[in-house]
C-alpha cells in the first residue's frame with residue numbers, strides 16, 4: 620500500500636440547518652396572482668385571505684410567502700401548512716393564530732419579527748405544531764411558551780444572547796435545533812432534557828465554553844466559530860450516538876484538550892481546523908475524516924492515529940487535512956502508509 624497525497628479540497632457536508640430545505644419544492648408558488656385566493660373565497664369549503672394562495676389541490680396549505688406583507692393575515696382553522704416567509708412581518712399579536720390550532724408547519728423565516736412583537740402565548744395553543752421556522756428575523760430571545768409538540772425549531776440568524784431551561788421545557792420530541800449565527804453566550808443547562816435532540820447547531824455564536832448538559836442522543840454537534848478554548852474532561856464520552864463534531868474556528872489549545880478526549884469510537888467526522896493546536900490529538904482508529912488545517916502543528920505523530928499496528932489494527936481515516944500547519948511532507952514517517960492505509964486524501 621502506498622500513501623497517496625493529493626491536494627483536493629474535501630467538501631464538508633452541509634449541516635441540515637444550512638442546507639436547502641428538503642421540502643422547498645412545496646414552497647414554489649402555485650400562481651403569481653390571486654387566482655386561487657379568489658376561487659377559494661367563493662368556495663363553500665372555506666375562505667382564503669385575498670393576499671394568499673390556498674390551492675384547491677392542497678387545501679390544507681396556505682401560501683403567503685414573498686408578498687411584502689407587514690402584518691399577519693387571518694389564518695383559517697383548517698390550515699396545516701402555513702408559508703409566510705420572505706415578507707416584512709414585524710409582529711405576531713396574541714389574537715392572530717387563535718383559530719389556527721391545526722397548524723403543523725409555520726414558516727416565518729426572513730421576516731422582521733422582534734421578540735417584543737410576539738405575543739407571550741401566541742404559539743401555546745398550537746398543539747400540533749412540529750416545524751417552526753423563525754430564522755433570519757430580529758429576535759432577541761427564543762419565544763416563550765412554545766408548544767411541546769415541536770420537532771424542528773430554527774431560530775438561527777437572529778440576535779439571541781441567552782437560552783434558558785424554560786425556553787426548552789418539555790420538548791421531548793425536539794430533534795433539530797438550529798441556533799447558529801446568534802450572539803449566544805449562555806445556554807446554562809437548557810438542553811439537558813431534550814431527549815430526542817439529534818442535531819444541535821450553535822455555530823457562529825459567542826460561546827467561551829462547551830455548553831453543559833448536552834443531550835446524550837446527539838448525532839451532530841456543531842460548535843464552530845465560537846471562542847471556546849478548552850473542552851471538559853470526558854466531553855465526548857457522554858454521548859452514545861455522536862458522529863459529527865465540528866469545533867473549527869475556536870481558540871482550542873493542546874492544554875485545553877484532556878488526553879483521549881477525541882479517542883472515542885463512533886465518531887465519523889471531527890473538525891478542529893482553525894484553532895491553536897500544536898499537536899495532533901489522539902483520535903480513535905475508527906474515525907474517518909479529520910480536519911486539522913490552519914493550526915500550529917509542528918510534528919506528525921503517527922501514534923495519534925495508531926497506538927499499534929498489525930494486519931487487523933489500523934486507522935480507518937479516509938480524509939486527513941493538515942495543510943496550513945508547520946509540517947512538511949518530509950515529516951510524514953514512512954510507516955504511515957501501514958497505519959493510514961485507507962486514506963485517500965491527505966493534505967499537508
Ligand SMILES: *[C@@H]1O[C@H](CO)[C@@H](O)[C@H](O)[C@H]1NC(C)=O
Pocket residue numbers: 693694695714715716717718
Ligand atoms: C376566529 O374564528 C372566529 C369564529 O369563526 C371568528 O369570529 C374570528 O374572527 C376568527 N379570528 C381570527 C383571528 O381569525
Ligand SMILES: *[C@@H]1O[C@H](CO)[C@@H](O)[C@H](O)[C@H]1NC(C)=O
Pocket residue numbers: 731733735757
Ligand atoms: C431589530 O429590533 C431592534 C429593537 O427591537 C430595532 O431597534 C432594530 O432596528 C431592529 N433591526 C432590524 C434590522 O429590523
Ligand SMILES: *[C@@H]1O[C@H](CO)[C@@H](O)[C@H](O)[C@H]1NC(C)=O
Pocket residue numbers: 746767768769791792
Ligand atoms: C411526541 O411524539 C409522539 C409520537 O409521534 C406523540 O405521540 C406525542 O404526542 C408527541 N408529544 C407531544 C408533546 O406532542
Ligand SMILES: *[C@@H]1O[C@H](CO)[C@@H](O)[C@H](O)[C@H]1NC(C)=O
Pocket residue numbers: 879882901902903922926
Ligand atoms: C484509544 O482508545 C482505545 C480504546 O479505548 C485504547 O485501546 C487506546 O490505547 C487509546 N489510544 C491511546 C493512544 O491512548
Ligand SMILES: *[C@@H]1O[C@H](CO)[C@@H](O)[C@H](O)[C@H]1NC(C)=O
Pocket residue numbers: 927928929930931932
Ligand atoms: C493485532 O493487535 C491487536 C491488539 O494488540 C490484537 O488483539 C490482535 O490479535 C493482533 N492481530 C494480529 C493478526 O496480530
